Amino acid sequence: MEAESVDWSELCPEILLEIADRLGTRPNVFNFRQVCKNWRFSLSYIPRTLPQISPLFPHRFFARDSDFFSSLSGGTLHHLVAEAVYLLRPRKSPESSKAWLVTVEEFYRGKLCVRLPLSKIIASEYLSKKVRFSKTLNLSDFHVSVIARGYSIRAPEIKPNLSANGGLACKNKLVLFANPDAIEPLSINDYTGLVWFDHGRVSWVRLARPSNWGFLDYNGISKFDDIVNFKGRVYGVDRTGKLYAINYDLEWINEENYKQTLRLECIVNDSISSGRDGDRRKRLVVDSSSGELYMIEMVAYWCFKTRFKVYKLNEESSKLDKVVGIGDDRILFVGVDWCFFASSADFSGCKGNCMIFSEESFSTYDGGMSAEMIFIRSARSELVFSVYFFEDRNAGPISKFPVFSDLLWPPPVWFLPEKFMNVADECHNYSGVLYLVEMVAYLCFKTRFKVYKFNEESSKLDKVAGIGDDRILFVGVDWCFFASAADFSGCKGNCIIFSEESFSTYDGGMSAEMIFIRSARSELVFSAYFFEDRNAGPMSKFPVFSDLLWPPPVWFLPDSLQSENLIP
Numbered sequence: 001m002e003a004e005s006v007d008w009s010e011l012c013p014e015i016l017l018e019i020a021d022r023l024g025t026r027p028n029v030f031n032f033r034q035v036c037k038n039w040r041f042s043l044s045y046i047p048r049t050l051p052q053i054s055p056l057f058p059h060r061f062f063a064r065d066s067d068f069f070s071s072l073s074g075g076t077l078h079h080l081v082a083e084a085v086y087l088l089r090p091r092k093s094p095e096s097s098k099a100w101l102v103t104v105e106e107f108y109r110g111k112l113c114v115r116l117p118l119s120k121i122i123a124s125e126y127l128s129k130k131v132r133f134s135k136t137l138n139l140s141d142f143h144v145s146v147i148a149r150g151y152s153i154r155a156p157e158i159k160p161n162l163s164a165n166g167g168l169a170c171k172n173k174l175v176l177f178a179n180p181d182a183i184e185p186l187s188i189n190d191y192t193g194l195v196w197f198d199h200g201r202v203s204w205v206r207l208a209r210p211s212n213w214g215f216l217d218y219n220g221i222s223k224f225d226d227i228v229n230f231k232g233r234v235y236g237v238d239r240t241g242k243l244y245a246i247n248y249d250l251e252w253i254n255e256e257n258y259k260q261t262l263r264l265e266c267i268v269n270d271s272i273s274s275g276r277d278g279d280r281r282k283r284l285v286v287d288s289s290s291g292e293l294y295m296i297e298m299v300a301y302w303c304f305k306t307r308f309k310v311y312k313l314n315e316e317s318s319k320l321d322k323v324v325g326i327g328d329d330r331i332l333f334v335g336v337d338w339c340f341f342a343s344s345a346d347f348s349g350c351k352g353n354c355m356i357f358s359e360e361s362f363s364t365y366d367g368g369m370s371a372e373m374i375f376i377r378s379a380r381s382e383l384v385f386s387v388y389f390f391e392d393r394n395a396g397p398i399s400k401f402p403v404f405s406d407l408l409w410p411p412p413v414w415f416l417p418e419k420f421m422n423v424a425d426e427c428h429n430y431s432g433v434l435y436l437v438e439m440v441a442y443l444c445f446k447t448r449f450k451v452y453k454f455n456e457e458s459s460k461l462d463k464v465a466g467i468g469d470d471r472i473l474f475v476g477v478d479w480c481f482f483a484s485a486a487d488f489s490g491c492k493g494n495c496i497i498f499s500e501e502s503f504s505t506y507d508g509g510m511s512a513e514m515i516f517i518r519s520a521r522s523e524l525v526f527s528a529y530f531f532e533d534r535n536a537g538p539m540s541k542f543p544v545f546s547d548l549l550w551p552p553p554v555w556f557l558p559d560s561l562q563s564e565n566l567i568p
Contacts, residue, residue: 009036016042022185024055026110027139049109052139053149056176056188057082058109061153062210079154080174080193080207082106085118085338087145087346090414099347100415101147101407103338104137107154112137117385117408118335118358120152148333148340151176153195171198171360173337175227177234177262180248192262194234194246196227196337200365202236204262218244218264225282226339230293235267237282237295239275239365243268243313243320268313268320272297277366285332285339295320296334296355298362306395308355308388325390328352334361349403355388356404397456399433436461437475437496439503447536449496449529466531469493475502490544496529497545 020043023029029050033040051057059080083105104112105120114123114137151174173196182190189208194216196202200223205213215222216236224244227236234246249263273279283296293313300306311320326332330341331350334357344352385398385408398405406412434454439447452461467473471482472491475498485493526539526549539546547553 009038011038013042024051026050026052027144030140051082051106051109052112053082053084053104053106054151056080056191057151058106059188059207061207077155079107081152081154083115083120083150083152084112084146085148085333085340086139087147087342088415089143091141091143092414098406098412100412101333101347102137102411102415105152112139114411118333118338120154123411145346147342147346148338150174150338152337153193171336172196173227175229175234177204177229177246177248178232179260180232192248194227194262196224198336198363200224200239202227206260212260214261216246216262216264218266226284228284228286228293228339230284230286231291235284235293236264237284239273239279239282241268241272241282241295241297241320242266242270243295267318270319272309272311272320275365278364280362280364283334283339283361285334285341287341289341294323294326296332296339296362306388307393308390310390325353326355331356334358336360347403347407350407351389353390355390356385356398356408357388359384359386399456402433435467437473437480447529448534449531451531466494467496472497475499477501488548491548492530494531496531497526497539497549498529500525500527 016039020029020032023032026046029043029046033043057080061078061080083103086102086104088100088102101117103115103118105115106112115121116123153172153174175194175196177192177194178186179190179192191207192204193207194202194204202216202224203213204216216224218238221238221242224236224238227234227246229235236244236246238244243266244264245267247263247265249261273282280298280300282298285294285296286292287294295311295313297309297311298306299309310323310326312323313319314321326341329344329352331344331347331352332355333340333342334355336358339361344350385405386395387398387401387404388395398408436452436454438450438452440450451464451467453464454460455462467482470485470493472485472488472493473496474481474483475496477499480502485491526546527536528539528542528545529536539549
């Protein structure tokens with residue numbers, strides 16, 4: 001007997017309201033209303049204060065005992081905050097535009113604030129003063145894919161920012177643990193919050209009873225590297241690499257009274273490191289697609305080499321099996337508290353089986369850095385990211401891999417308000433490569449240009465042949481910038497357009513060839529140099545280029561002047 005088909009658009013109003021009451025977040029409500037007219041009209045009002053990321057957060061939390069958050073602040077009022085990593089594409093021409101991986105935080109209900117990549121740091125403070133984007137993010141303006149969600153805890157008097165020495169302030173990670181005896185739908189009071197602090201201690205608190213709290217401890221072991229929620233339970237790893245599962249338990253106060261507490265169970269008892277001060281923090285990551293738990297370990301060797309080891313939890317044997325890489329179809333992102341997998345197919349041009357990580361993702365217990373990480377770190381105070389490829393076991397600063405760096409920072413032009421798009425290049429803090437261009441005059445009236453690229457690892461200028469067939473370099477007296485050759489129809493790339501004074505001599509003279517190039521005019525004179533054949537000539541020889549600069553095209557003139565030839 002065939003099952004009777006159901007017309008979902010004809011569900012009765014009572015059932016639709018039951019569904020609507022469980023949506024919880026603004027994106028869920030919008031998706032609900034897009035099903036059909038009947039569903040949309042059943043939920044005509046959308047509260048402005050509806051949260052964006054989690055129906056539980058943000059949540060104001062008063063700790064009864066200030067010692068609970070002594071590592072964070074001296075007060076008792078704190079905010080439990082939801083965070084998310086979204087993959088954004090513009091609604092207009094989404095396929096032709098590069099996606100952007102944006103990190104957001106919902107400190108105020110219904111308002112998403114953009115943070116620096118995989119961090120809690122306010123992003124707008126690290127843009128040029130001329131570039132500003134909205135303080136809150138409107139997801140309806142973009143095609144959105146949710147990549148990861150997380151939580152953290154904030155003291156209201158502490159502003160998320162970089163500490164004075166360039167390290168991150170307010171390093172903590174919040175993991176929720178639902179009471180297995182609770183009945184759906186769960187509320188905030190059905191959870192226990194576990195907070196990992198950067199000194200290694202993990203505190204827990206019953207959100208329904210703030211007076212019921214404590215620190216995790218297992219036979220004297222009280223410092224842990226990471227905690228995650230895996231298959232409804234919380235797992236933690238200590239400094240030696242031992243893995244623990246955390247369970248709910250009852251602690252009897254007397255014969256008649258008891259309180260709910262947490263108990264640790266050692267799942268993997270084999271150590272993989274000594275846990276000394278020079279060792280590094282280990283990270284746990286859950287693969288939600290396969291339902292597997294991984295551990296990542298960073299190991300520093302001599303000769304300035306850093307390697308990463310990957311282990312997968314074998315639940316049957318209660319062991320961590322070492323694996324080779326993470327798979328060609330995946331990219332691992334690791335921040336101070338973020339740690340998640342993403343499909344490489346979502347990032348056009350990005351190779352998988354690699355890891356993007358911040359310099360403090362695998363900090364040593366004594367706060368030092370390996371020799372290779374010192375080389376990787378650039379001479380900036382901002383958050384620094386690197387890339388590690390498991391296949392060839394090679395690591396380098398993300399600036400060496402523009403296809404990756406463009407994913408994180410700066411914001412793409414289409415993300416900025418239109419009035420700021422013309423100055424968007426000023427916010428390129430992470431992805432840029434620095435070049436030096438030198439003009440050299442030879443005998444026989446010949447002028448050549450040499451191009452050098454700054455190598456941040458070796459602190460040297462590497463000589464390169466040209467600038468690439470897809471780019472044109474414009475050089476004025478004070479202007480100097482690259483542009484895509486594809487933006488200028490008919491224009492060949494791998495060349496420089498420059499004014500006669502762009503490369504002036506220190507005594508004010510000109511080379512013999514530049515005297516020939518200069519026309520018998522008093523106006524500003526431009527020339528073109530082609531790297532491929534090392535040939536230079538006045539712009540007048542190349543109309544396809546000269547028309548780009550001057551005179552203005554007819555369509556630029558007022559209608560009343562278009563019929564008159566007023567411009568030479």
